[in-house]
Amino acid sequence: MVTKNFIDCGGTQREETVANFQLWSAEDHDHALAPTKLSSIIDLSQKVLKMPDLEVEVEYQNETIGKYSLDFDGKSFQLTNKFTTCLALESCGIPETTNLKAINVSQENSCVPGGGCC
Numbered sequence: 001m002v003t004k005n006f007i008d009c010g011g012t013q014r015e016e017t018v019a020n021f022q023l024w025s026a027e028d029h030d031h032a033l034a035p036t037k038l039s040s041i042i043d044l045s046q047k048v049l050k051m052p053d054l055e056v057e058v059e060y061q062n063e064t065i066g067k068y069s070l071d072f073d074g075k076s077f078q079l080t081n082k083f084t085t086c087l088a089l090e091s092c093g094i095p096e097t098t099n100l101k102a103i104n105v106s107q108e109n110s111c112v113p114g115g116g117c118c
Helices: 035-049
Strands: 002-007 013-023 056-061 065-072 077-081
Antiparallel strands (some): 056 065
C-alpha cells in the first residue's frame, strides 16, 4: 500500500493511496512467483496493512520504472497506461474542458515564477 501526500499547483493538499505491485521479469523461470504465493502475499497485506479496496498500480522496469494501471479483459490482465494532468485547472484560469496542448499562449500571458500559474 503506497500513500502519496502532496500539494498541487493550486495549493490544495491531496492524498492518493494505491495497492502497488512491482513486477520483475527475469530469464530464470524456475523461481517465478506461483499464483498461490501471490495470493498469500495479498492476503497478508490486507490483514497486516488493513487495506481497503484500492486501485491497483503496477511498477514495471523498462528503460526506467514505469507505472501502469491494471485492467482485466475477461481472460487476462493487461497493463494500461496512466496519464497525468493538472489537478488545479481552475487556479490557472484554464477551463476543465480545455485541451491543454491546443492552447496558444502569447508571451504577454505567459506564466512567470511566483505568478501563481501552473
